[in-house]
Amino acid sequence: MTARLSRATLTGALPRPDVRGPALVPARTGVVHLGLGAFHRAHQAVLTEDAAAVTGDDRWGVLGVTQRSPRVVEQLAPQDGLYGVLTLDTDRSDLRVVGALREAVFPGTGTPRVLTTVADPGTHVVTLTVTEKGYRLDPHGRADVADEQVRADLAALRDASDEAARSATGLLVRALDRRRRADAGPLTVVCCDNLTGNGALLARVVDDLLVAAGADDLRAWVAESVRFPSTMVDRIVPATTAAHRERARALLGLTDEALVVGESFTQWVIEDAFAGPRPAWELAGATLTRAVEPYERAKLRLLNATHSLLAYAGALRGHATIAEAVTDPELHAWAVAFTDADVLPTLDSPDGADLVAYRDSVLRRFANPATGHTTVQVAMDGSAKLPQRVLGTVRDRLAAGAVPEHAALVVAAWMAYVRAACAGDLVVTGRTVPLDDPLADELATAAAGPLTGLADRLLGVEAVFGQDLRDHHAFRSAVTAALRTLTR
Ligand code: CS2
Secondary structure (H helix, E strand, O other): OOOEOOHHHHHHHOOOOOEEOOOOOOOOEEEEEEOOOHHHHHOHHHHHHHHHHHHOOOOOEEEEEOOOOOHHHHHHHHHOOOEEEEEEOOOOEEEEEEOOEEEEEOHHHHHHHHHHHHOOOOOOEEEEOOOHHHHOEOOOOOEOOOOHHHHHHHHHHHHOOOOOOOOHHHHHHHHHHHHHHHOOOOEEEEEOOOOOOHHHHHHHHHHHHHHHHOOHHHHHHHHHHEEOOOEEEEOOOOOOOHHHHHHHHHHHOOEOOOOEEEOOOOEEEEEOOOOOOOOOHHHHOOEEEOOOHHHHHHHHHHHHHHHHHHHHHHHHOOOOEHHHHHOOHHHHHHHHHHHHHHHHHHOOOHHHOOHHHHHHHHHHHHOOOOOOOEHHHHHOOHHHHHHHHOHHHHHHHHHOOOOOHHHHHHHHHHHHHHHHHHOOOOEEOOEEOOOOOOOHHHHHHHHOOOOOOHHHHHHOOHHHHHHHHHOOHHHHHHHHHHHHHHHO
16 A cells, blocks of 8 residues: 655655655744635645745745635645645646645634634734635625624624634634734735635725624724735646546655645736735745736636636536637637637736737646546536626626627526526536536526526526626627527
């Protein structure tokens, strides 16, 4: 039997061709990360370790907090927090072992640990990747303070209790409160999710929660001492499969239950607005700038929106992977037409970048068959993703007096996917795919019934479309027409 990756076994396993060990082993924890999924481990954790290694600064170890389940903690604990990142390119793969993670906890048992670590003066940064739905937004992009789990956290905030956190944003405000009470100094909270204006959005969500909790002193302290820079994050990180684990085992000679995989491309653009010290991420390839928004918008509207189009339309045509979908000539043409006609007119070029070349490079990345990124993975949580990646384009085009027919096709592809998944008719490589979405019940109710009227019923889901798009005659007609074309 192959031994498991750990500090002890790694020393004996290296050196090996195509494998790199940790660049630096941090001695202290300087970052708390909420949402310890594969994306963080393949992206920010890697850049944090690289930045620390360049400067030899060992203060930037990470305390990682999973969202709900203890599974990742159970995978990482026997490995002393070590895990591999397998980079998958068309013609080669290599592995690096990351040591940035000093500790991993899950809120069920680890909430007190998170609260004390954020309240430690050695901690300077909290980062988040909790996915779009993790922010529990209402249709107006504000915190849904009626959410039961958020309310439980606000009650715990009022009581300054140590009970297990129920929501990521609730845990964040409780941790901020501890830091203020400990007088541990300013803090920077870095949102790394695919949300428009993610820093400002998180600042607003935190403020909404503090207003709802009546926490005036904390609110004043946050305004004074906490910064929320915006970021653009990019790396394609598909779910890890048994075949990936086997490949990593062959490269490393050890088993790694916490392995993550990704393409070789990585980008991180961070607003240079910090309240205190931070890892020197710019030395590891990140871009620190005053103006993140053009990058963020271009990435969400070109990459993520096209990803969703390929996921929905691709799955409906039986394509299992994004690579298959984007090499389907008709879908490729849709992706190009959508971005040309509707997306590019809404964008400002970040720092003079050529956005057509950027779009083309994105489509080439999607075509990398080595990642095996599935259409069904990208398709999940559509109700939380569409408003961020597609509906801004729709609103901008409508405001400019244009009818965004191609963007309407993306929305229609999502609707057809929802309908097929709810009816048990969505079959991808022989497997019936259910709808995986935080609003699954509401969507299933709207999707049931005749095809005629489907667009109207789904446009009526206010949490997704708001009242403005539901009531927009030209948009409704465009979605209805696109749905007719798609289902013909
Ligand atoms: C994808 C993203 O799953 C999805 O919705 O569009 O995770 C995408 O792969 C990343 O944002 C790429 O940076």
